[in-house]
Amino acid sequence: MEEILNQYETVHPSDATIWFKAGKIEDFPTNRGGCIKYKNKQIAIFNFARRNEWYACQNACPHKMEMVLARGMTGSTDDIPKIACPMHKKTFSLVDGSNLNGDDFKIATYPVKVVENEVFVGFLD
């Protein structure tokens, strides 16, 4: 299972070398997630329309390694945008991937940019 998590590492916007075209804006539902496949990775992308922001993170729940985060519920805690895992309701910051309910488990986040109608996710490789 470790190998699943090892695939995912946070990418900072300035470090991104590859901007992968994930789809068009309308391919993603608003205020919830959509999952994309990039090489062997599953990435959850959130069109957080209420905040007019886009976020991306690993789709794997870091707790039980299931590919479900895109099916979770978006929300906020103290104004931090977050995603609640549908499995056991752990919630993660969509900004820095930290677990908002505790110190264990963290998720990798990825930069998203929207150019005209298209949604891109930034990767290192």
Add this chain to the structure above:
Amino acid sequence: MIRVIVVGNGMVGYKFCEKFVAKSGQEKYQITVFGEEPRRAYDRVHLSEYFGGKTADDLSLSTTEWYAQNNITLNTSELITDINREEKTIHTHLEKTHTYDYLVLATGSSAFVPPIDGVEKEGVFVYRTIEDLDAIMAYAKKIKQKGATEAAVLGGGLLGLEAAKAVRDLGLNPHVVEFAPRLMPRQLDKGASDMLQSKIEELNIGIHLNKATQYIDGKERITGMMFADDELLKVDMLVISAGIKPRDELARVSGLEVGLRGGVVVNNQMQTSDPSIFAIGEVALYNQNIYGLVAPGYEMADVAAEQILNGSKTMRETIDMSTQLKLIGVEVASFGDPFVENNDVTAIIYENKLSGIYKRINVTKDSKTLLGGILVGDSSDYNSLFQIYSNAMALPKNPEDLILGSRDGSEGSSLGSVLDLPDTAVICSCENVTKGSICCSLLDETCSNFSDVVKHTKATSGCGGCKPMVSDLVKATQKSLGKEVKDVICEHFSYTRQELFDLVKINKYENFYEVIDHHGKGDGCEVCKPVVASIFSSIYNDTANKHVTTQDTNDRFLANIQRNGTYSVVPRVAGGEITAEKLIVIGEVAKQFDLYTKITGAQRVDLFGAHLSDLPKIWKILIDNGFESGHAYGKSLRAVKSCVGNAWCRYGMDDSAGFAIELENRYKGIRSPHKLKGGVSACIRECAEARGKDFGLIAVEGGWNLYIAGNGGANPKHAVLLAEKIDKETVIKYMDRYLMYYIRTAGPLVRTATWLEKLDGGLEYLKEVIIEDSLGICETLEAEMQTLVNTFECEWKQVLEKPRLLKRFNHFVNSEEKDDNVVFVPLRDQKAPKAWS
């Protein structure tokens, strides 16, 4: 700049300024105030506290800075001598002239001095201003040094009794002299007056009723009062407090219309006969009356301020003269019509001479309406009674409970909860603050405690009589907000689920973001979103398809997510009764999609291991073969378990299977705070385990026993008996009410057993509500339930009929593939997810 000149710097003149500067649009106006007294406006209502050691500054209503901050020019010790209405100017005794656009006369009143021979003699005072009080104090000191001890107060009204207390505080023996046959003749009846008199006499204050004063005895200074019955009362000082006389001399000299017995005539906009001149407070003659109370004066101030600023507010037709006071340590109150006596009215009177309590309420013969009343000795009921009276609220079964207290042993005030008052109920009549504005200031979080509320609404800052009620309201509102028992939904909503339910229903909100924008904050979360989605379902019977974004994961995909992120599928098998054909269909589906199958604890077949993207295909087959969604994923009715019933069972007393199917079909799809399960057993052997369910029915001789609020699970709870031997129709009636009442009032994810445990009054109360209809809501509950029943839709059918709804069942946005992470392992001839490491 538009110039507004206010003549008079008393409580009402000050209130005018305060109201004026608080209103919008006043920036274009310049206010100038003239007062003949040397100080800022002060609280005349509490004037006698001046004797108790309060200083003029303590009584002051505002600060010098306040006037400066609000750009108001205050001229004290300056008297207006005349008005030139044509040129719109005023003239002061300092020979100054000022121009106005609007003039407000708030000159108030002076003490009324009856035309008695000798009132000009030394030692005769009026009781009106701080200067009067200073003079009284100085004179009292002087005569005391000469050994004089007796002083009279002319007038046994409110102010007279206040003055008597003041005189006593100065160390003299007061005598109250009243022309009428009773004390406070405008507020009290004979019985109340007698009671008050005996209380006052206990304090060594002489009461002389029915006394017409002929002349004031003495050469230069007063030595006694001679009454018409030739009795002489020897006193060395007299304080006259026999009523008020409007200060209308300025109006008179400038030709404004005045009343026969004084007072500047005003219309309901507070305009005098000259439309640019207003009159407010005790100088104003409105509806042929002068109102000597501060509350109507304050309301007049508000009306005049509105009118000048082009507002539309007008003075109400009838002015309430209710009062509550503590006179010489004796509580006295009167409200509404205290005297009314005719064939349609019953006066209920309680008198206890031992404890000095007299209470009277005037109630219509049909015991439905409270018309007025009097309280002496104990006025603690005043606030409740006044609210019942002024809001024409329903009276208790026995109206005497209002003054005697409930005698059946139960605690609680006659009013019930202060929250029962209508929002329009005026709690603080001095400042005209309603219950609505007090509660709102807490609900919208402008205020968080009593002192915030006082500061924000100004309630209690007038006479202070409403303090207990404001405090009760603050407490009750905070309690309802969960301030004491924190049962608000989450950080985004400071409401309980029940409150949110009502907010959604009343405001007809249809999506989550409307609700959070109006009543919450932030973006919502995994806690509040499903709650609101469930509320929408309970009110509109919206299926989960309408609120995909805010539905919890199972409702979002209309299936239960399992260990490896695959789903299980449970078609409805009402009552557990199923045909061979349908069993075959389920078997075929399981085979085709390689699903693990299991009979559930609720008499259905569960199909596990379905990929997200296979769900629509599976459901297509099921629906084509007559199945529908079993809502196994929802906080909704799961199943109604049944035994085999009298059709096959040799003990069966009724058709339990048939009734279970009927009930399951009736309540299917209905969203609730938590999942619901039911059971129907055909005899007391209870093969359906009906008493371990949220509702359970057991057939007995003569009908059905209806049990409620049980459950299995982690904290098993046996259901309790709600009604015995009832027919099917009654079962459904009670069930509708019970379920709907639960749906409306339970907290999120609270099952029926916990809900009933927390319900104040418990099962007995619930019986009253849903069987006896004690709240009068049964019809509504039934209608609401019937609407839900009538509007059922299978949400899987909806999905299949609308291709755009299918999109959410793809695992990837950019690929048709299934989740490649899912791994199964063999399990007893079937399969299971690979175990978590």
